[in-house]
Amino acid sequence: MEEYKKRIVTAIRYIDDHLDAELSLQKIAEVGAYSPFHFHRIFRLVTGETVQQYINRKRMERSAFYLALRKPLSLKDIYLQFGFSSHSTFTKNFKKHYGHSPSAFRKSAPENFHQIRLQESRNGQADTVFSTYLCHIENLINWTEMNLxxxxxxxxxxxxxxxxxxxxxxxxxxxxxxxxxxxxxxxxxxxxxxxxxxxxxxxxxxxxxxxxxxxxxxxxxxxxxxxxxxxxxxxxxxxxxxxxxxxxxxxxxxxxxxxxxxxxxxxxxxxxxxxxxxxxxxxxxxxxxxxxxxxxxxxx
The missing domain is CATH 3.20.80.10 (Regulatory factor, effector binding domain)
Incomplete structure (x- = not known):
């Protein structure tokens, strides 16, 4: 099992470093020194996700991060960087994952991005909610000045x-x-x-x-x-x-x-x-x- 984990770690690091490139199962399996068939099964055993599910989730999360914190990048810059062929495809996938369109997400993010969390909805799907502040901004600033x-x-x-x-x-x-x-x-x-x-x-x-x-x-x-x-x-x-x-x-x-x-x-x-x-x-x-x-x- 230790050797399996070592190879999976190598593969995960490769995926995360190449989210803006084409990621084929064949190439990732090769990086992990497995056959594609065995790699797919072992990857799911270790991570709880298929390889494609992991790649899709990571691309969505990286897109959300860029939308919120890298304002100079346009929506097109972001969706092309992470392998989406069109604005409509990106918007459909993003909304399915987070419950908001990319534009709405970016608009709300400046004040609320640090509060975003994933919650399980009644039908079991993960939705994004913009939760209330963990504490008032004024109290948080006061805490910061006292403690950091x-x-x-x-x-x-x-x-x-x-x-x-x-x-x-x-x-x-x-x-x-x-x-x-x-x-x-x-x-x-x-x-x-x-x-x-x-x-x-x-x-x-x-x-x-x-x-x-x-x-x-x-x-x-x-x-x-x-x-x-x-x-x-x-x-x-x-x-x-x-x-x-x-x-x-x-x-x-x-x-x-x-x-x-x-x-x-x-x-x-x-x-x-x-x-x-x-x-x-x-x-x-x-x-x-x-x-x-x-x-x-x-x-x-």
Missing amino acids: KIKVTELPEMNLAAVMSLGIAHVESSYTLLTDWAKENNLFPRENIKMVSVYHDSFKVTPPDKVRIHACMLLDKKLEKQESEIFAETIGAGKFIVGSGEVTLDDFEKSWVSLFLWMKENGYSVRKAFPFEICHTNFKEHPEGKMTVDFCIPVD
């Missing part, structure tokens, strides 16, 4: 050892696997160790049980080869909004929401890279369950 120190800064390239987690419920076990590997390689425990969570999906448009999160550890140098489920990941150098503070696990969503609001209010736009968290301390070692965290958003 925000700055815009250049961060260097980071070399990571990573384990893929499909679904928020599996993040803890991914970190357990990562730390066990680090102990075997005399990398853990050590002073100033930093654990990093890289979000390859957004909770804004992806259900929690399907969000892809990489549980990572910052390394002094690049990991040379994939070892079982441990693989190398690199965060490129660049400009980031960094919100730093001492928070509990329950504060994470509030921290991300407030940081994206701050980004919009200050005229920054997210660039094509993944947001991440750097955890400097362990909440299990704090009497109040707090940890020191940097929340990082890549911006232009």
